[in-house]
Amino acid sequence: xxxxxxxxxxxxxxxxxxxxxxxxxxxxxxxxxxxxxxxxxxxxxxxxxxxxxxxxxxxxxxxxxxxxxxxx
Numbered sequence: 001x002x003x004x005x006x007x008x009x010x011x012x013x014x015x016x017x018x019x020x021x022x023x024x025x026x027x028x029x030x031x032x033x034x035x036x037x038x039x040x041x042x043x044x045x046x047x048x049x050x051x052x053x054x055x056x057x058x059x060x061x062x063x064x065x066x067x068x069x070x071x072x
Contacts (some may be wrong), residue, residue, distance in 0.1 A: 039069035
């Protein structure tokens, strides 16, 4: 889903670095909102271990995602 935009951003970074920085800033805001929405849809009792397993990440990263998104 994100492979093409990643390639485009890499190309843009070479050609117009400021445009690439603006685009990555916008993507960061989008992902922050999407993370919050996704966590909001999870049961409050979903464990960091379950999230880590589902996403293929380590428990501490999953815990950070959960806590950060729930605070917002």
